[in-house]
Amino acid sequence: MSQTVDRALSILPLLAEGPADLGQVADRLGVHKSTALRLLRTLHEHGLVYRQSDQRYRLGARLFALAQEAVENLDIREIAHPHLVRLNEECGHTVHLAVHEENEVLYIDKVESRYPVRMYSRIGKPVAITVAAVAKLLLADLPEAERRALADKLDYPLYTPRSTPNAAAFLKELERVREQGWATDLGGHEESINCVGAPVRGTDGRVVAAMSVSAPNVVVTGDELLTLLPLVRRTAEAISREYSGRSPVKDPV
């Protein structure tokens, strides 16, 4: 770990609180003014800090550009996977992670009992969008207009008697999911399979992914599965925190 770089980087969260002048930065860093000056200059040359007209420093524009590119490379799956594995170890059931893309909802990760392995054969396949818990979570977060438009376009196949029958029912269900912050699929896709899921949110609060736990009701009934809800929600929230940068480092040796 480099001391100089460490100090320089510590300036960034400091400036995130608001603009500061040289003296303030030096004080809060606990270094001499000349030292702070040189660090700020280097940050400035890289565009990470900007010097406003009153000579105070604040975070710079390059930060935006980098963040932009960072987000494009951000793979939720990488971050979520360990959490999914842990959840699987705790409850023993199949765990899914899904995202919404182009009017489809796709699984992007899956952890199955005994098999902490990426089942690519299944991953990437569109889910039953009108009934799956993860689909409800992802679509419930859309603006109302889009939700409406999408609901109209969809087909509502009756996989089982419990499948969502039509657009009206679907929209109503989405509204409920939106308000309660979690979703279920109780035998809506396969008669004997129940799911309970929770949303993963980004910094802006929007739902970026959804996860769920699935189990056949020969193992646990729907009601029993619901007792896992707190655990599922905690896991989803942990992923959200890490994804949005709220927990920068978890285990620094």
Add this chain to the structure above:
Amino acid sequence: MSQTVDRALSILPLLAEGPADLGQVADRLGVHKSTALRLLRTLHEHGLVYRQSDQRYRLGARLFALAQEAVENLDIREIAHPHLVRLNEECGHTVHLAVHEENEVLYIDKVESRYPVRMYSRIGKPVAITVAAVAKLLLADLPEAERRALADKLDYPLYTPRSTPNAAAFLKELERVREQGWATDLGGHEESINCVGAPVRGTDGRVVAAMSVSAPNVVVTGDELLTLLPLVRRTAEAISREYSGRSPVKDPV
């Protein structure tokens, strides 16, 4: 200027191109692997880089969080936002707010039809500096020497046949914008999109920000959009007044 910090920060744009492993980073930095390792570790501890499961490095989510806090600290945005929303309600089109920083022009706020939401996906992204109405407004206010120097440094990509073709044309356009006090972009960036914008000025009369209204010409033609000019200018002036503390509406303390 600090060599160590300089090297560390050089890693960020490098990783913005995509994930890289230790060796690649060391090579591109021109330093020994152990050096690169220590720099990367420091960046990692601050959350600026993330280590994915294949041990390669990638930009981290903390960058996103920092950029977000940075944009929230811009007081122009605070002041302007309600005005932008009102303008959006009145005309129905997309409204942008942008500032100039370090040879770049960036959007710092955006209000979209029905959607008074911060689109961070777009906010923070540098604008097409040679054609956007807001860019013309901000650059037109620079001292002539700076304007000239900047115009020479820029590239002039031909997004469309109407894009500004070269430095000479750009300077001429800036001169006109400077005199008339407003600017347009008629299909210079995207063939079917027109914009009309006006400057926001501080106490000393200098342009501190610029705003614009954009609409596809399938909705309104360029001429029709121009009829909104008085409204846009009035809004910009209202923001200017409030920003420079001469707001007739409400006076703080």
Add this chain to the structure above:
DNA sequence: ATGGCCGTTGCAGATATCGCAATACGCCTG
């Protein structure tokens, strides 16, 4: 004018950083 405040610079000493080489680890091959 003049004193105080803040940012900036040159310098010599201190120390953190660098590259090297050796080690450890994971992965694939035979």
Add this chain to the structure above:
DNA sequence: CAGGCGTATTGCGATATCTGCAACGGCCAT
């Protein structure tokens, strides 16, 4: 299962780099 290869990691000494100091210069308010 052994062996080999590529990569990440660690300890260490030489030295380039960073640091704090003190002096300078500009700016503002008294």
